[in-house]
Amino acid sequence: MSDRMSVLKTYKLFIGGAFPRSESGRSYPVNDHRGNFLANAAQASRKDVREAVTAARKAFPGWSGATAYNRGQVLYRVAELLEGRREQFIAEVAASEGVQAKRAQSIVDGAIDRWVWYAGWTDKLAMVFGSSNPVAGPYFNFTMPEPTGVAGVLAPQQSSLLGLVSVLAPVIATGSTAVVVSSLDRPLPAITLSEVLATSDVPGGVVNILTGRAAELGPWLASHADVNAIDLTGAPESMRADLERAAAGTVKRVLRAPSSEPDWTRAPDISRLKRYLEHKTVWHPVGV
Amino acid sequence: MTTWEYAPAPENRDIANLKPNYRMFVDGEFTEGTGEPLKTVNPATEEVLAEVSTASTSDVDRAVKAARRAHDRVWGKMPGAERAKYVYRIARMIAERARELAVLESLDNGKPIKESRDVDVPLASAHFFHHAGWADKLSYAGYGPDPRPVGVAGQVIPWNFPLLMAAWKIAPALACGNTVVLKPAETTPLTALVLAEIVQQADLPPGVVNILPGAGDVGAAVVEHPGVDKVAFTGSTDVGKIIQRAIAGTGKKLTLELGGKAANVVFDDAPLDQAVEGIVNGIFFNQGHVCCAGSRLLVQESVADELLEKLRARVSTLRVGDPLDKNTDVGAINSAEQLRKITDLVASGEAEGAERWTSACPLPDKGFFFAPTVFSGVSQAMRIAREEIFGPVLSVLTFRTPEEAVAKANNTPYGLSAGIWTDKGSRILWMAQKLRAGVVWANTFNRFDPTAPFGGYQESGFGREGGRVGLEAYLDV
Amino acid sequence: MVAPPTASGLTPEFADVTRDESSLRRFLHGLPGVDQVGVEQRAAGLGTRSIKKASKLWAIDTAISMVDLTTLEGADTVGKVRSLCAKARRPDPDRPEVPKAAAVCVYPDLVETAVRALAGSGVGVASVATAFPSGRSSMRVKIADTELAVAAGASEVDMVIDRGAFLSGRYGQVFDEIATIKHACGDAHLKVILETGELATYDNVRRASWLGLLAGGDFIKTSTGKVSPAATLPVTHVMLQAVRDWHDSTGELRGVKPAGGIRTTKDAIRYLVAVHEVAGPEWLSPELFRFGASSLLNDLLMQRRTQLDGHYSGPDYVTVD
DSSP states (O other), rough: OOOOOOOOOOOOOTTEEEEEEEEOEEEEEEEEEEEEEEEEEEOOOOHHHHHHHHHHHHHHHHHHHSOHHHHHHHHHHHHHHHHHHHHHHHHHHHHHOOOOHHHHHHHHHHHHHHHHHHHHTTTHHHEEEEEEOOOOEEEEEEEEEEEEEEEEEEEEEEOOHHHHHHHHHHHHHHHHHEEEESSSOOOOHHHHHHHHHHHHOOTTTTTTEEOOOOHHHHHHHHOOOOEEEEEEETTGGHOOOHHEEEEHHTTTEEEOOOOOOOOOSSSOHHHHHTEEEEEEEEEEEEEO | OOOOOOOOOOOGGGGOOOOOOOOEEEEEEEESSSSEEEEEOTTTTTTTEEOOOOOOHHHHHHHHHHHHHHHIITTTOHHHHHHHHHHHHHHHHHHTHHHHHHHHHHHHOOOOOIIIIIIHHHHHHHHHHHHHHHHGGGGGGSOOSSSOOOOOEEEEEEEESSHHHHHHHHHHHHHTHHHHHHHTTTOOOHHHHHHHHHHHHHTTTSSSEEEEOOOOOHHHHHHHOTOOOEEESOOOEEEEEEHHHTTTTTEEEEEEEOOOOOOOOOOOOTTTTHHHHHHHHHHHGGGGHHHHHHHHEEEEHHHHHHHHHHHHHHTTTBBBBBBBBOSSSOOOOOOOHHHHHHHHHHHHHHHHTOEEEEEEOOOOSOOOOOOOOOESSOTTHHHHHOOEEEEESEEEEEEEEEEHHHHHHHHHOOOHHHHHEEEEEEOOOOOOOOSSSSEEESSSOOOTTTTSOOOSGGGGEEEEEEEHHHGGBBBBO | OOOOSSSOOOHHHHHTTSHHHHHHHHHHHOOOOHHHHHHHHHHHHHTTOOOOHHHHHHHHHHHHHHEEEOOTTOOOOOHHHHHHHHHOOOSSTTTTSSSSOEEEOOOOHHHHHHHHHHHTSSSEEEEEEESTTTSSOOOOHHHHHHHHHHHTOOOOEEOOOHHHHHHOOOOOHHHHHHHHHHHHHTTTTEEEEEOOOOOOOOHHHHHHHHHHHHTTSSEEOOSSSSSSSSOOOOHHHHHHHHHHHHHHHHHHOEEOOBBBBBBBBHHHHHHHHHHIIIOGGGOSSSTTBBBBESSHHHHHHHHHHHHHHOOOOOGGOOOOO
């Protein structure tokens, strides 16, 4: 055994491509499933939500305006980098979720594959969700999907990595940008993922990850007028109706949560992508 | 020179087959509602057209139960090909009774007969015809191999396109295998009840379509009824928010088609004469009672004076008056309440310093009318630039560069529609990408088609009506 | 280029426009485009105006007074022209209150016949000229053609433009030809036939209209009647917009004449509605709007009788000339 002291990581928030501490100065201890201390995580506040939404809004024009091919490559690059830090994620998932190494491996592999799956969607959305419409008149008419905008995502509380990736990747695949509140008790994989995102080609602000309490931050996200959609997956069940009501204040798109957390290992479908897409119909006369 | 006055050319109101009393339609029967009856008024004359029975909470309950039975026992499991034939029948019968429906619509709503005749009624029929064909092709619509209906749809529609909005709601619902409980607007219940007659004549199973007239409380009862699986609403953003709140936590599927404050952007290289037509059509079509109306005109400064001059000259030729007159371009404001709202907002525009120009056209002595009005010198901060007026009032702003046009156009919580006028193809496509709106009309405005999805971004709502994507609202996917 | 047309007091701006070929091209190509779907929809929309009772009778009488009663056949004879002139003077012999037609329109060699037959009637004599209908001849011939007609007493000359020159972009040449013919017309009014059926696009119709106005045409006219399509409502809309805009710019009133294919009262009324609502009420006069037609007049007369008699009339109650 080496007697060298290891250097511990300070887990921070991820906002606008940077890693600030919470403006509130708050942190909270994160334990493994046996109750052993793992690290202190920053406990984000409503002002951190505000900063994150600002960053996400700022990033939206660039990200939504990037070519679909480019977005696909960026998402694929996330998978590549995740693959490179596979061991670290396996260890963190195992510690956070209390699963055996083999199970943790399969979870991490699933998360990597999920990025690959969504990476492949970016340049197919318009083909699958768009249409040319044969209107009864001398017009060329087409419908194209466009990203909804800034999405607030309350990430799953149980599945710290695969669940997180499953709810985050579809947001940015569409060209929307995200403000994520990670699992409260299992936030470490989320922070490590943000380190991956920061060193990949995902532009700063496209993904913002806050650690802290969904119960505290959810209402601020749900009521924030500059947020266009909200995913309630990780919201406490008792708060979901209230969050939905708050979201109605600016007619947000709401992803309701099933009563229990889904099995994230199941193959994904397009339903999450659809929630972050608007349809724009364009008319133009045809003449000489 | 002699002036040429067009003689009155009124459509014959007898064609409307107006009856003194109308009843609600529940479970295949016209029955007396137990709510307080309402009197529906011709907004062009302020005369009472008919008394209409309204639904009470218990009527809503009865209707939802009838719809549930019809869904579970008949409609939901009927083969799509059979459902299709019912819906085709409705399309055909609307076309057969087109003239009657048009006259009735103009009487009840106040819109000019040329619009009810050439737009509302034909489009309503087309909407049923288009969706009928989907009924047995849903497995090809991109929602999986055998998408199922949602169940009972509670639908609440506005007064601006009474029959057409009923068609937009009912046609996709039926095609997808849902049954419906629909509440028409308080001030315009009549054509929806004639549609109910058509539903009866088309021999739809009882309970598949239920029409419950009434005011907002009936709408709330429909929306909040626990037996309703899906809510569809078209109307104001304020009410849309109330509905979204009301169904929070219930798991009901929801689509909202709400208000708008569309920018109609005219560049200096636009086909100006057609742009003028498009502007006029954009804001004076249906008295401006259009959620997607081009109520904010953004003109490039270099052409603003010329365009405004042409616009005022053109607006001066609009004929305001008797909705039944075939030569009327702008009919009656739908209600005294709406007229008051328009008048208030116009007063605010004047108070805030915008320059008002109103057509000198004569207005009838009776009825609710408002002369076409154009405000110039409007700034983004004024109420008339931000709030939906829902009347024949246009706010004109200017811009210098395409970026400025986009920034101003998008500077609103709404996002329903937008217009672009330019002869430069690449600029059209650039603008169409940048504008945050669900419908973008380039070198045209206010066109609708059952194959073309319609709906908003942001606070203009979510979900689409029409086209393949419109089916999603009525499928359990 | 030849000197600017004498009759049109071109504003300095427009004088500059016609200075040389490239200025002219820049100006014509700088005119706002015309969206086909938009203009056709507007024309169709206005076409649904329902003109009834007194307003219909007024429209019929106005339309009669705007007819350029036309015969432009190889088989035209002195006799045919005389009977047409009689018809123009008194369209409905039973009803002397019916207005007379605006003019009789013939080939140059029959102008003299028409002038004689119409002497003192106030009905004009229009002659086609400039190698009508194709315009394919030398300038010398075109000038001679015009001079012949004017010398024979034509009060109006309907010239054709060189569509070949126009379509190949030689706008200066077209301008010069019109200006030259205008000069040859002397006091006679010049109608410039654009032959819109050969111009292919509404953008071209707009450019040709402005070219005709800049070069001094008193009227711009759609068609020779020898090419299909002849006059259409949307083409007429574009031309009415041109004279309206010309008036807005210069204060001058110029006229429009759709010709060919207008056969029924219903058609004619649609055109009058367009005149009324696109150009403006002041254009509702034979001074500023004409119909080039042959069979239209009889339908107008028949419908006039129907309006006044309260029952439908028939073709045997109007004269066939």
